[in-house]
Amino acid sequence: MYGDGICDLGNDKSSATWAFDDTNYSNTESSSRYDTFEQYCQFLNCFDETTQFQIHINTKPLSHTRIHLDIQAFETVSEELKQCVNEYNEFMHRRFISDSTYIQEKYVTVTVEESDYNLSQRRLGRIGIEKLALLHKLGCKTKMLDKPQRLTLLREIYRPDDLSEISYEQMIKSGVCDKDLIAPYSMDTSHDDYIKLGDYYTQTLFLTDFPSDITDSLIKDITTLDKRLLLTINVLPQNPGAAIKEVKDRLKSLDREKEDSLSRQVKMGIVDPKPPRDLKDVITGTENFLNDLKARNEKMFLANILIFVSAKSLEEMDSIVEAVEDKVAKSGCTIKPFTFAQEEGLDSVVPLGRNDTFIRRTFTTSSLAAFIPFNVVEIVHPGGLCYGRNKLSHNIILMDRKRYINAHGFYFGASGSGKTTGAELEMWECFFRTNDDMIIIDPEGGFTKLVNLLGGQVIEVSNAAKTRFNPFDINEYYGGEEDPNPIPFKSDFIISLIEVTLNYRDGIDPVARSVIDRCVRQVYQNYMKNPCEENIPTFLDFFTLLKEQPEPEAKYLASSLEIFIEGSLNIFAGKSNVNIHNRLICFNTKNLGKQLQVMGMSIIQDFCWNLISKNQALHKNTWLWNDEVHLSLRNQQTAEWLTNSWKRGRKYGLIATGMTQEVRDAARSEAGQAMIANSEFIMLYRQKKTEIESISQLMGLSEQQISDLQLCESGVGLFKAGNSIVEFNNRLDDHMKLFQYIQSDIKNKNTRPGDAVAG
Template structure:
């Protein structure tokens, strides 16, 4: 029942997400040179720079082989994805065909001025007219989230810095000339020469700001052509997709303009060949061009025993991660009270329980997890003065082959006694020596005959301390007495619960303040020993 409910929740979340949409992001770059050998050397250098920059962004990238590029072109030229790609290089001499024959669709139809057809699929090519003074990276994100077959192409061409500065200076000079003409006209007409047409003032300010960006803010000049090619099985679906895209770009003060009698050129320009046949360009600076970089979110989607961690707030994709495969598998839930920290931990617990075979140990100070652990058939261990469940802090596991288990246990008992004795200075060197001596005596017979001798308890440690001749031993025994025969003797019992169950919850809700700190130390030692044992196995 729990599994069925969890699967329904996952299906609902996946339905809300965009994981049904496959986005392929391609970067095609080219150089203008005379011969192939020079081009190859330059392209390899550019490729290395691009790959390094992507690595800094945290974006995985890989160069496409010739076969992969053909498969990609085949996918774009066969919209809908129904026709399989069948090709290998040895098929060229066998068939006498070229690579174009293996990727070409059944037909092209470019007779319409504002539409085209590829096979039985309708398409329309448009360009983005950028009218906004400030662009937002949400524009491209919203376009990529559309559930429609669409290719967005950005042709970016760099302008030589010196040429760009020279061109902007020429524009500033032209605008200043126009301002002088307007001022002369104002003087002749007898009104204030500072009154200028608003458009002229705006153009003057924008041109000077752009010149300042290029000269002093390390900005470059780029020429951008933004093309959008929509594909759909019917003309009605195509019109609906175009209407949706147009609405999105209008929200960001841009306009989607259909290309008249240039549908074929725009479609070919949308293929990843680096060729731009549309001469509609918009000048942008580095900052404005960077708005269109299509990497605005970091996705986390791992295979195998991955656990669901919610939806990405920006892309709305499902986050699936296997923490054991990450660099640091530890995790923290942080948040204000009532924000869902405990619920998130319970959801992860259930997911791990259903999707993996991992052991789960819960230390539960507030009794929040006990009902869930019981529902999943786990072992709930209540640590309380009136509880029938007992855990012996003196338990020692002799299965640690590579380490000295007695030394590890002695270190734990020293920490425990330091908490019990308390005080500003804690244990003194003589105290530590006495405790270590008692621990060695206490475990000697058990280590020699583990099957015959029962596990020591706090009572045994107390009795050994009472027998020591030092005055410090008497003080330590008196400090320990309340936890042995006094009102806080919760941990002076042999273990009577199964700690090797797959699902274990240690409920500390009913413990008072006097025992809570000591109980947390004992639970930490218990969990640490179980984790170490599991790591060895």
């Protein structure tokens, strides 16, 4: 096997394997399923007779993956937090890490025949770009497996309990590579119908006795059994011209058989001879098959469907086989084990690109497409945050928002739907599973308890608060990539801040603008000579300089700003006295006076940009949650900042999230519409009937999904991630200590211990 994952199979054959994402199929309306079916037919038809391919669906227990759900608390944290962490880990184990929780992974393996590696590499590369692009149209992202990834996949079959990492570093250190890394510790092939690989009893089965009209849910029924199994569809496309000739020859043979049957009946004295019913049905089916190949966009394939099961005892293996038999029987099919050919079956079911079995059946494109591998979108990103359980497949949802082009998002949900609690659980997960900085803008004061529990810094922004926050805070990265000099950007912010604070509806006049810019440049002179915290100026320093300027406009500005610097609204006049270096900061603006709301929000947003630009230079991500985001969208300046952050934030490592009850609250303004357009993550909880039209336009939901959104329980809903829509259940038990810190509805205090509540 080469480093790029291409495997030399011998006899000039090479193969490569791609992982592909699932897409919504079984939970969509009939028209959508038809479109998906037709596009999958196009995918099958794009392969010619010079290639063969396999479709794999690998179902395995979550406990046998390298996904780690436990979170760790530092020894220095409070006992209260340690208790919350321990209870949360126990909850995750009960819910997800038991042997009853399974995940699915889907792959396609393509085999080509070329004389050397370079030719195989080029051809497989073209297949990955051209043919697998048809899966992209279905919403299925694909990724070619490299050598360590492909070896890991094969080892899951040969050595299921070996979860150690396969990497080039490990190969170099151990001197063990390729086959030695994945070969079973022992292999017993002395039995007729099963093989023992190490401690596991394994059996390869094949699907047979297909009915003329098979349901498209068969593959889903088998692979959602929550049993350890690997299902493989081996496909060998046939040359269209040769296929038609072969079917015609078959028809001629059947016609001769029919004539022979009629002739025998005449000799026996039968007055009205008729062909046997079975023969007549075969002829009719073959004629229809030929017509499909000639008139419709159908090709002919030789294919088989193999199922590989494994268990630690013969009894358990037999029970899995019985469960598969029950599912298959409902579709009118049967399964049989390979007898005296289990080794060939094993070689043909694993993702290597070989088909050494004698079982091959003829299919048209549409009949083969009935074994469609799609079910519902599954999102299981290693290292991702947990967003509960997939409501349809019951599998865990682990999502890494950083994987998407725009990681920004929104939480929408009616009051009591679990929206805020869901966002708090995302914060909890983010705190323990990443090292990123986190900022929360909290107009209602609802996140204070959780932030204090986590040891974060709550900054109460109000006239009565003792905390002080300096709008002149700056760092050398403030200008971002555009300009290494941060002062022009800070000057622009101070001009805008004074403009909104003093309510200049038509904008500050040019003279006043120049005066402010001059004072900003002068007040930062010491800082620019020696950039350190001690040299960062304050609003009071700026005010002192402003009063010294000779222009009348300066005198007017100074008089207007006096209340905010030396008067009763001077909360932003001095140096910051809070720990702004804490990785979790929450701005509580619940008690911020009306006269300071716009000014305060502008300063908070500037602080956010200060941190975002600094973290970009440090190659660090910044998460921002803005609750009641519609309040910031009402003011032009704060709305513009949000819009720019949503548009530019990706290259600065920003992951921004807005929260509000109704979609129309955010979509009412052009700024909100632009933010939604630049968000690939949208979380929807229970919605009012009046919001359904807005939701439907935003997400393109089915009638069933729309109905579910109006009736779903608290903590249940659906979300959009990229082009995928996933229905989720993220409810938490209220007896957990953590619930006391994330509950937002006072009515929840009346629930009984052990009740499931929004999470």
